[in-house]
Amino acid sequence: MMKEGHVEIKDVSKIYDPLGVNVLALEHCTFEIKPGEFMAIVGPSGCGKTTLLNIIAGFDTATQGEIWVDGVCVASPRNRLTPGPDRLVVFQHGALFPWKTVLENVTLGPSMQGTMGHKEVTERARELLRVAGLEAFENEYPMNISSGMQRRVEIVRALINEPKILLLDEPFRALDAMTKTVMHKYLLDLFDLTHKTVLFITHDLDESIYLSDRVFVMTTRPGKLKKWINVAIPRPRDIRTKVTDAYFELRKEAIEAVHEEALKAFERGERELAR
Amino acid sequence: MEVTKPSHENATVYRKYSAFQRISRKSYQGVFNTSNLRGILSLAAALLLWQVFSKYKIPPLALVPTPHEVLQEAIRFVPTRTFWWSVIFSSGRIFVGFFTGCLLGIPLGIFMGWKRHVKNVAFPVYELVRPVPLLSWVPLSVLMFPLTEVSIVFLLFLAAFYPIVINTILGVENLPASYVNGALSLGSKPIDILWHVIIPGALPSIFTGMALSIGFEWVACVAAEMLAGGFGLGYTIWEAYVFSIYPRIIFCMFAIGLSGYLFGAVVRAVGSQMTRWRQIY
Numbered sequence: 001m002m003k004e005g006h007v008e009i010k011d012v013s014k015i016y017d018p019l020g021v022n023v024l025a026l027e028h029c030t031f032e033i034k035p036g037e038f039m040a041i042v043g044p045s046g047c048g049k050t051t052l053l054n055i056i057a058g059f060d061t062a063t064q065g066e067i068w069v070d071g072v073c074v075a076s077p078r079n080r081l082t083p084g085p086d087r088l089v090v091f092q093h094g095a096l097f098p099w100k101t102v103l104e105n106v107t108l109g110p111s112m113q114g115t116m117g118h119k120e121v122t123e124r125a126r127e128l129l130r131v132a133g134l135e136a137f138e139n140e141y142p143m144n145i146s147s148g149m150q151r152r153v154e155i156v157r158a159l160i161n162e163p164k165i166l167l168l169d170e171p172f173r174a175l176d177a178m179t180k181t182v183m184h185k186y187l188l189d190l191f192d193l194t195h196k197t198v199l200f201i202t203h204d205l206d207e208s209i210y211l212s213d214r215v216f217v218m219t220t221r222p223g224k225l226k227k228w229i230n231v232a233i234p235r236p237r238d239i240r241t242k243v244t245d246a247y248f249e250l251r252k253e254a255i256e257a258v259h260e261e262a263l264k265a266f267e268r269g270e271r272e273l274a275r
Numbered sequence: 276m277e278v279t280k281p282s283h284e285n286a287t288v289y290r291k292y293s294a295f296q297r298i299s300r301k302s303y304q305g306v307f308n309t310s311n312l313r314g315i316l317s318l319a320a321a322l323l324l325w326q327v328f329s330k331y332k333i334p335p336l337a338l339v340p341t342p343h344e345v346l347q348e349a350i351r352f353v354p355t356r357t358f359w360w361s362v363i364f365s366s367g368r369i370f371v372g373f374f375t376g377c378l379l380g381i382p383l384g385i386f387m388g389w390k391r392h393v394k395n396v397a398f399p400v401y402e403l404v405r406p407v408p409l410l411s412w413v414p415l416s417v418l419m420f421p422l423t424e425v426s427i428v429f430l431l432f433l434a435a436f437y438p439i440v441i442n443t444i445l446g447v448e449n450l451p452a453s454y455v456n457g458a459l460s461l462g463s464k465p466i467d468i469l470w471h472v473i474i475p476g477a478l479p480s481i482f483t484g485m486a487l488s489i490g491f492e493w494v495a496c497v498a499a500e501m502l503a504g505g506f507g508l509g510y511t512i513w514e515a516y517v518f519s520i521y522p523r524i525i526f527c528m529f530a531i532g533l534s535g536y537l538f539g540a541v542v543r544a545v546g547s548q549m550t551r552w553r554q555i556y
Contacts, residue, residue, distance in 0.1 A: 057460060058459075059459075082459065083459040084459070084460070084462050084519055085457065085460065085461055087460070089457070089460045090455070091453075091456070091457060093453060095456065096476070097454065097457075097458075097471065097476075098552055098553075099550070100471075100475075100552075108471065109462055110468045112462055112463055112471070141550065141552040157461070158460075161461065
């Protein structure tokens with residue numbers, strides 16, 4: 001049997017029409033994510049990364065194009081499947097329920113879906129929490145743990161549902177640089193353990209190369225393909241990967257493209273402010 | 276330029292305590308700690324002022340009984356059956372009014388906050404009726420219900436209903452959309468979202484509404500009893516006024532204050548017990 005988690009994005013475009021002004025957010029995005037692949041999308045703020053992710057997740061509708069997951073059309077202009085645990089999202093600003101403990105948050109998904117028994121899901125949750133270095137905090141409320149821990153809990157909470165694809169929307173955005181490197185380590189560990197298909201959205205080029213197998217560099221709005229970067233660095237990776245020649249080569253290759261788009265986005269932002 | 280401090284300034288500086296602090300510090304962890312002592316002092320000062328004003332017939336308190344007279348009346352009145360029946364009647368009415376207010380107000384508020392079409396239908400009516408002062412409901416309430424008891428409880432129901440509904444709506448609406456989206460992503464059905472997200476998320480706000488409504492309950496209760504009563508602390512105040520037993524009026528006022536405080540304390544205690552996740556260590 002073919003491995004789960006094959007995602008095809010076919011010619012997806014999105015037009016927002018908030019005030020009668022058509023804003024083209026995404027333009028003809030076409031690519032596929034192979035089962036078990038870790039793919040990153042890098043692009044400047046407001047380029048449509050999150051829009052694409054929301055369309056895949058089912059929170060938004062595409063204006064044009066289709067998205068297929070394992071041979072099922074999950075999104076098209078005419079219909080979209082409701083969001084569900086097959087396409088799990090970890091949000092930018094965090095959506096852990098503060099009224100549930102770490103363990104309750106993690107076990108919530110499977111127990112709501114009824115896919116696992118109580119004992120089974122608790123065991124699995126403890127196992128994943130251990131990998132994420134959180135076994136001592138399972139009975140804490142989210143408010144009482146650090147933001148780095150909260151993000152890890154959230155990733156574990158997503159992974160325990162065995163999603164076909166895990167959608168990470170700038171999950172480490174609000175963290176400081178040091179915490180971020182620790183988060184990367186845990187994310188890589190969890191990825192090596194589960195090998196789910198991952199779509200990781202970020203505006204941090206370093207992060208995207210370090211974590212992923214393939215990087216999709218997006219242009220500024222309207223978001224479309226600027227450049228593909230194939231990251232052929234073998235796994236498991238660790239912090240030393242960041243000082244290898246292969247890593248530097250890839251950065252050199254991509255940094256100009258990313259910077260160019262960042263400048264364009266910035267200039268447009270200035271123009272819009274000046275108006 | 277580097278500034279070096281004289282050596283004695285680097286030594287540990289001990290805090291200097293005032294005489295007042297030294298007295299109160301002894302039992303710092305106990306009932307008579309600094310902040311409580313301040314409160315006790317201010318209460319004593321207020322009582323003293325009251326005693327002086329009413330004893331020497333100084334205007335606003337010229338006809339008001341002294342604290343001493345009130346205390347004597349309390350000792351006389353507390354053991355009587357009339358007093359306890361008044362307490363039981365008022366509390367019972369408030370309990371029923373508050374309970375029905377919660378029973379109808381919380382679900383209505385939740386659905387108005389959660390589902391836009393419910394709000395579109397129900398909110399205009401609610402918002403139009405809400406500014407009508409409670410007391411203006413008294414005649415209508417008497418007309419609407421044949422039993423006086425029911426009309427009083429209806430007023431108390433309204434007093435609880437308004438603040439609970441509005442606070443519940445706000446509690447639900449202030450929940451970040453990412454909670455609901457996150458729950459959807461985890462495979463929630465609508466009932467799961469209600470149970471795991473909407474209700475626990477709105478709970479702090481619901482309890483704020485409940486605590487507020489306890490205050491309104493006593494206002495409404497006393498007013499309703501004075502107008503339509505028969506029993507109850509509000510009625511007892513009115514009766515004491517008619518029969519010129521002035522110390523009893525003041526004692527009943529104290530009794531109402533204390534009962535209101537106790538009711539509020541119970542609601543707050545239940546509330547903080549049910550939202551323990553908000554306590555940060």
